Amino acid sequence: MATTEKVDLYKDNKEYAATPKPALVEIGPAVYLSISGRGVPGGNAFSEAIGALYGVAFTVKMTRKFAGKRDYAVCKLEALWPNLNWDDTTPDREQWVWQLMIRTPKFVAAKDISQAIETLMKRGKGAEVQRVELRSLSEGLCVQALHVGPYEDEGKTMATMRAFTERQELRIAGTHHEIYLSDPRRVAVSRLKTILRGPVMKAEG
């Protein structure tokens, strides 16, 4: 239907090709479809938020596609964890705050989102979808690494990332960012692939 080639931000942006070895990457400004909340990862609020986020993502994509506008692939799920600290002093899981995100091409407009939310509300898809919005994020210089295995073991990969940044005379000083490359419902926990990312700045002293 669309005359121009389909956009795939996941394939086109090299930062999504992370390896287990920590590396520095420059992340430019990016737009995400996003929803925030608080509670245990995988709990009710979290799952409902994921459902709402994907519901809006696919409704926007298909509405644009139907109208003959430029088509694009829906990217992987990502999340920011503002109170998941890099120094391992993390609060109780009940208190975890998260911002779930799906990277979205810049040509998707706020009007596309409000229209999709309206459509979903008409289908009785709950108030959750109303909390989905477009957010811009510009992380700048980051350290990132591919973590393979259960989410609980991320500490090990985070430790190697910290050691790496210290050797570069940098320190991690921004919100913990995760990109979920595997579907936890389909992939064995030992094979789960997650990119861990944190913005860095010059170490003092």
Add this chain to the structure above:
Amino acid sequence: MRTVTLHDYKRRMLRVLVHIQQHLDESLQLEELAGLACFSPYHFHRVFKGMVGESVKEYVRRLRLERAASQLKLGSASVVDIALGAGYDSHEAFTRTFKTAFGTAPSQYRLARRVELARAPSGVHFHEPITVRFRTLRRGGNMKVEIRQLKPMRVAFMRHVGPYAEVGKTWEQFLTVMGKEGYLGGNPMMLGICHDDPEVTPPAKLRYDACLTVGEDFGPSGDIGAQTVAGGAYAVTTHTGPYNQLGRTYVEFVGQWMPRSGRELRNAPCFEVYVNDPHDSDPEELLTDIYAPLQEEAKGARE
């Protein structure tokens, strides 16, 4: 209470094989063959292929050819007459097929002293008494099957008529329309229902329904219809790999696992559920759950 045993499946399939042997000159209809052995016509072709190792069509054609071969050797009828008797319109078509099967033209075959025939998977040949080797799943086979009890499911669907390899286009169109209307919110299931057997129906006429689970209030509009997938007991197995290899798993599941299961298939089509997204997964990683409808256990036990 007695369940359906492997022996029952074999006994009933043997009835079909004997019937085919005795009616080689008639046009053998799938429904009729299925009925003879109390198999559901929806599943018969897969049960047959699974247990016998050839499709009905391949099996019948081979027996007709083998009969023609023995007529060439033992009789004096002309090659043309034998070709017609084997169901071929022309000498050429018969010669071509014969050559593929036996490695030699009919006229040379007639003169040859002895030609070794390739053995059929089932061991059944025209000129030999029927002793069958049914191919059921070896014990300890690694097919994982679960029995699930389903509630009826209301689905919206778009029908595809054409080769199964082209259903992707129908899915694109269907999901775009459904997505625009907000039906992709709430993580609906994506189902496929194959109504026809690619062994019997020409590719251009194969019917396939791309389905999405919806609420009870969904009404059909335009190209999009609504139907209810029957509830009840289903045997479920997962196919891992490209969609074009689904056929093989169907045959193993319905034709080789089922006869050993103690269960009987219900007269309704199988359906498949697409677990992951083909845009997002390598073909080797694609997961498809195959649902085969079962008769209720007590009913199956009486046979």
